[in-house]
Amino acid sequence: MAPLSQAEPCDSNYSGACVPIASDVDCAGGSGNGPAYVDGPVTVVGNDIYKLDNDGDGTGCES
Known part of the structure; x- marks a missing residue:
């Protein structure tokens, strides 16, 4: 069993910022x-399951 952490688990389909694991995630703002x-x-x-990369360039929530 993994040790408990106060940090929210991050979705492994994204890097650079912690994308939480939730029913839906959107870009702040x-x-x-x-x-x-x-x-x-x-x-x-990985897979852009939350559709954060609208223009398909590999980077989401750019603005």
Whole structure:
């Protein structure tokens, strides 16, 4: 069993910022309705399951 941490678990499909594991994640300051948010930029290293990279360049939450 992994040790308990006070830090929120991060989705392994992204790097550069901790993208929380939630039912939906949106870019902070954007028009999304959450329930979770991430301050970017984030790099997509797997599947962009939260659709944070709208232009498909590999980086999400750029602005």
